[in-house]
Structure formats: structure tokens, C-alpha cells
Amino acid sequence: MSDTKERILITALHLFASDGYEAVSVSAIAGQLGITKGALYRHYKSKRDIFDRIVEKMYQLDAARSRQYQVPEDTYAAAPAAYRAVSIQSIRAFTLAQFSFWTQDAFASDFRRMLALEQYRNAEMAALYSQCIVSGPAAYMKDVFREMILDGTLREADPELLAGAYYAPVFWLIQVADHCADHRKLQERLSRHIEAFFAEYARIDCHTETEPSVSEKE
């Protein structure tokens, strides 16, 4: 039993993430590993096969993470109960974890970049990119915030606008991280964003300047 198969996967993903699938040759992958391309074909039946196994592995990783963080895999429409009683604390923790995952985790970071490079020529990659990184998280936050407004955790506002205001800076900082080595700084910046957001929109908090926070709705 060898780990060569796994090393091929990781190395190929890393190259795909830099140059894009088409621009990476099988020789380049093999060369990086110090083997010949003939050896590579002992483990995968084609270049496309490597790509497919990468995607397969990411699906598994993502499913495992969803379970770990108890994020509902169904949409709000399918399972609204799962979106109730979500605390600000858990939202904050999940957001910070997601940021580190997509910027620091080697596999996830490479996979995200590869998705970005393939999004305009591969419909499945486009859908996956949108779902994991662009629109999906915002749609999720919209459902969570709608419930938080209903149960009084957040003040009255348009959930969609709120979700954009919350998630867009996360998304933006992920892209900034691609060309900024100082991860600590960006992580702190993200924390400040989250604090400022909830200071602004949480109903019961120190924020009482513009509106009295309790007992106005009758």
C-alpha cells in the first residue's frame, strides 16, 4: 500500500490551483513528484481522472465539515427547524473557521483557487464555486438572519441586505488573503468586522445610540 496515489492528487491539485487544469501537463505533475508519467498511469487512468478524484475528495471533506459544524445540508425551505436558535457565538465561530479553512487549509485553499480558475469553462465548477464560496454562504446567512430577526436577536432589517453586509467582507478577505502573506492581520480584520456587524445589528447589546433597543414594537 503506497501513498503515491495520494501524493499525486495533492501535487496535481496544487498545480491546477496555480495554472489551471489545461495548462498543467501530466509530465509536470510526475516531474514534481520525481517519477515518470508512465508511473502516474498506474494510479490514475487519465489526467481527467485525477481531476475527478480531487473533486470527489472535496465533496467528502465538505460533507464531513458540514456534519462537524452542524450546518444544515438542506435548504431553509426543506428544513426550517435547523435554522432556528442559532446563536451569534456559533455564527462567529463558524465564520472564523470557514475563513481559516478556505485560506489556510492546503487542500481547501488549492481547491478554491482551482474552482476560480475553472469556473468560466466548466458548469459544475461554476456551480460548486458559487455554492461554496460566492452565493451559497450568503444565502445561508440570509435564512439564519431572518430567523434571528424574528426571534429578536437582531433588529429589524432586510435579511438579504444583512446577509450581504455580513458575508461580503468574509468573501473579500478570502480573496485579499490570496495576495497577502499576513494571515494574522486579515484574521484580526475579520474579527473586527464581525464585532462591528453585531454591535450594529444585534438588538440587545451596548449599541443604543440611534434607537432604544427594547420595548418599542407593539
Add this chain to the structure above:
Amino acid sequence: MSDTKERILITALHLFASDGYEAVSVSAIAGQLGITKGALYRHYKSKRDIFDRIVEKMYQLDAARSRQYQVPEDTYAAAPAAYRAVSIQSIRAFTLAQFSFWTQDAFASDFRRMLALEQYRNAEMAALYSQCIVSGPAAYMKDVFREMILDGTLREADPELLAGAYYAPVFWLIQVADHCADHRKLQERLSRHIEAFFAEYARIDCHTETEPSVSEKE
């Protein structure tokens, strides 16, 4: 005098924006135009030459737009005077124009996508992408907002946080637009974001509609 040279440029950019530079063959560019690749070499001396001319053209377009919108080409440190007396109105107009430019203008939209596809293997593209789309606009807004806080247009806040809160949703909506056909909807969503932002942070809390006629609050 022919327009073939220009048509090659546009067609090549469009293909580069979908598949990335390496994945597009000279034959494919020529084929799309209904000519042979030999003819293409009458107008450009290499495939890389086409790429370079595209970048050159974008530099020219960008400089022209900067002049048109009176956006300072110097940094704040080099020319602080240019950042004073910027109105909320002009910020709003410029932001909406930038959004339409990067999502609707054929050349700019294709160029932005090409930058995104080349950002991890080409340092110049990475810098350009960051400067035009990711970090640059936020850095600009940070300088503008710092001045706006000083002159009392905006309430006291961290300019950097403010710039992120303002620009990140613009950036995010640009990416959303890549896989959402309904541009009108996104444009409206952007408008709502801008209104909500200034409603939240503008000091003189008149909900400045498109025409600031009379202040309703003393």
C-alpha cells in the same frame, strides 16, 4: 486599413477570459474569426504579443476612465488634496458606474475574468487584479472615508473597517454577476446596499435620495 487586428484582440480576450491564456490555441482564435492562423501572424508577432496588447489597451482604457471620473491616480500620501471634498453623491455615482463597467462592458468584463484566471501564475496580473478589483478600490475608499470623517460627513469610525463594509459588497456582487443573468436585480441590490450604508454612517442623517433638496432634520 483593417479592423481585423482589433477583432483578433477582442476575440482572443474573450477566449482567454473563459479558458485562460494557456488553454486557448492560436488556431481557436483564428477559427473563431473565420481565418487561418497564418493570417493572424500578419497582425501579431506571437500569441504572447496579443496578450500584451490586450493589457496595454486596458491600461489605456483605465487611464481614460480615471480622468473621466476625476479619480486621483496618485495615492493619498502623494496627493492628499485630491481626496478632500468628495461628496456622497459622487461616491455613489462612481460606485454604480464601476459596477456596470466591470460586469457589463464587454472588454472590461472579459479582462477582469482573464485577470482572475491568470492571477496565480503571473505576478503582473496578480498586482493588476488586486489593484483594480480587490484591494485597490478598498484602499481608495479608506482614504476618502478618513477625510469624510474628519470633515463631519460621516460619523466617527475606523476608516479601514468602513471601507471594507462599503466596498466588499460591491466586489462580491461583481462575482455574483458572473453567474447570475439578472443584472438589473444585482444593480438594484447594490443601490440598496449603498443607501443602507450611508443611512447607517452618514452623520447628517437625512436619507439622501438622488436629490438632496432640503434637509429634514436639524
Add this chain to the structure above:
DNA sequence: TTGACAAGTAAACGCTCGTTTACTATAATG
């Protein structure tokens, strides 16, 4: 009318691509 030039075709160049084949070394198994 002629000659230069601009724009395009078709074919070939050397090279690299993804993939296949024939063969080798090593180690475990009966």
C-alpha cells in the same frame, strides 16, 4: 501597365501533449 504591398491560404517545422506499450526490479505469497 506595372510593381509594390497588404492580407490571407496551405503546408510544413520542431516540439510537447496525453496516452500506450514493452520491459524491469522488488517484494510478498503458495
Add this chain to the structure above:
DNA sequence: CATTATAGTAAACGAGCGTTTACTTGTCAA
């Protein structure tokens, strides 16, 4: 020990790559 499987090399395959060359047009000024 003989067998079988595994993991690798080296070379070849046809196809397509970016680029060059030789040749064919059409246009237009001298």
C-alpha cells in the same frame, strides 16, 4: 523456489501546439 502483483522506467504513438515559409490574391499609386 516459482509465481504473481506492484510500482516503476523508457520509448514510442498520433495529435495538436506555436511558429515559419512559400505562395496566392486584391488594391492602388507611379
